[in-house]
Amino acid sequence: MPSARPAPRPARPPGRRPGVRRFRSAAALLIVAALVATSGSTLSTAPSGPGWASPGLVGGAGWPLVGVPLSPAEGPGAAYLPDSSVVRLANGQIRLVPSGTETPATVPPGDPQVAAAVRSDNSWLAHGTVPGSELRLGSAYQHHRSAEEYGDMAKRALLDLRLLTRPNGASLASWYGAWRYSWPRDSAFAAAAFTVTEHPAEARRVLRFLARVQHEDGLWAARYNADGTAVVDGRPPQLDSLGWVLWASWFYTARAPSPRDLPELWPMVQRAADHLAHSLDTEGLPPPSSDYWERDHRREQDPRRPTLGVVGPVLAGLRAAAAVADGYGVRGKAAQWRAAAHRLSDAVARQFTPYGYPRSPVRGGRMDTSVTFLAPPFAPLDPGVSGAVATAARKQALPNGGVLPGERWSGNKLVAWTPETALFALNAAASGRPDEALGRLDWLTEHRTTLGALPEKIGERGQPAGVAPLGWTASLVLLTLSALERPLPVLPVDNSPPPQARRPGWRP
Known part of the structure; x- marks a missing residue:
């Protein structure tokens, strides 16, 4: 969101x-x-x-x-x-x-x-298509909702996303005040949701908007007004947004009949991927930055290093950019960005894996939902990461059935967040755990507003407790239902970097 x-x-x-x-x-x-x-x-x-x-x-x-x-x-x-x-x-x-x-x-x-x-x-x-309305729910899933109910949630999510997307492609987070802005992060998921539901015109509009407002150095502002002007409020660019836009761009090319019907796509991808590749330090990590929590990185457990909320999207983005470059036949850029992705993957193995993939790479680091960014559909299935996802889901669980954004959350500890709940649902659907995905979708269905919109938060007593509808949650629900009907494309990972890209300490 x-x-x-x-x-x-x-x-x-x-x-x-x-x-x-x-x-x-x-x-x-x-x-x-x-x-x-x-x-x-x-x-x-x-x-x-x-x-x-x-x-x-x-x-x-x-x-x-x-x-x-x-x-x-x-x-x-x-x-x-x-x-x-x-x-x-x-x-x-x-x-x-x-x-x-x-x-x-x-x-x-x-x-x-x-x-x-x-x-x-x-x-x-x-x-287009309405995911969920044709789910084959056999006797094993009789305790879940019906396909008609899932389809109804998907229709409302689609119609709400349509209303939140302006004619110029600015996809607004929601309708009110501090939410009536376009975040590149949220917009990337909206583009993916429009893509997977076969509304390519809307996906192209969102991606074209992102291409128009991108800085020449490949960065985006933290958020934009509906007219495309950057919001000037002291927030620096948020590096995870580059990764998410690159992932959404690849997702579009993986589903679009011809990605060349979007000429703005390649220049945008090249600027963003070059920025990320050049940003990696000697350890192979990008610089610290605010992520989807929108919290100053200096407040993290390890303020010197990026959080997993930055590292996960950047890794997915570099892999995505390499795949897009392959599709365009630009082999030099593909090799360059793939090599950068290998450096970052190796850094994750050194810095985050030993501690169980916490938010900050420190002993006793706290878990948060960003561990799903290293898992399907953003990365291939990995048993170690899957175990960390399960750990995070358990530590963030609330009695009302939803989840907090992270372990020892500093905000209201009784209020569940729907985007984080939906991210766990998406991971379950893309990782071959349909029963778990349906259970989380059931919770989201049950906690919609009286008109059926998906709110941002759910209170202790089960009441909507945040702005509705929330575009990010709507997008994630659509992607989850789509993953249950048909596997989503997962980024290819070549585990053998080119010889000239190998460095001491890299895994083969």
Whole structure:
């Protein structure tokens, strides 16, 4: 998401974005309603969080696609019309965003805009695939949800991702305040989710946005406004984002009929991969950086070295870049990036493996969800890593069925995070443990909002406790359901680096 960020640093007011005035005027009453609502839907428990709530987004037909939150006061008794983002309120009236506007309207059921909006959403879903709806659940899985229920969660996740993705390709983390930004990390997963569900146009839009806003040195800002301008709030670039964008780019090429229909892809990949390859130090590690926790690296157990939350994505990214270069026939770059990946893999074996793959490479290092970044679908199956994933899942487990982002989490220790739960689900699905994956998907299904959106967090009593929908969780759920139906592509790993790339101490 705006990943597991316990306490975001205050940002300077970003530059005014096109349409922001209209959005604010439309949302003002909704936010006021959220402040006074007694409904338990999606109340934030973040220390810096405002008093807002929303059970989901309302959309409509036409272009640009716009999603606005439904007031929690209107949530009880409301429901989406089938396979759409159009909401029927408890009084029978219909809430939608009319075509060409950003302001929601309430109209009678017979209004022609209703049929047009539903038709638009239905058609878009039909042009792709809905993972989970055709899961073959035999008697061994009778204690899990039905394929219809998994498919319903997937449809809502897809429609929400569509509403969160702006016409320029900026994929927003969610709809409100500190979440209404585009993080390259979250955007990479959105591109992968659109790819795997056969919506290549949306995947290309997201990747093109990332290519346009990338710095010449290959870096991305920590986050971007919806118009593509970088948010200037003192946060340095987060190195894991390079790895995730490279992985998503390879994922797209592995599924796309022709990656050459995206000419921006190769220059973006080359800039990012060159930066990562040149960033490795004498130990073979990238420099310390904030990762998906969005925490200053100086607060880590070992502030001198990168966390696994950086190392895992960087390793996946270098391998991905080498595979993309192979596809483009650029053998020199492929060899260079593959050699860098071998250096980093060897550093992981020296620095993290002896301690059981903790977040920081120290004796007694604490576990966190980033251990899944070294496992399927981001890397080949490894028994040692699989054991570490199981250890992390056990140490992070909460009584409510979800997980904390990490062991000895410094935030609210009673609130579960859905992206981390979904990452464990994705790993289980991609590693051949379908029963475990389905169990975590069951939990996510059960803890959606009243409109079926996937929230960021779940409180101690099982109530949504964060912004909804959350794009990262939606993407991870779609990838998990896809992995259960058809194996996701896993990055190839050549364990024999070119002779000229070998260095003393490298494993053969």
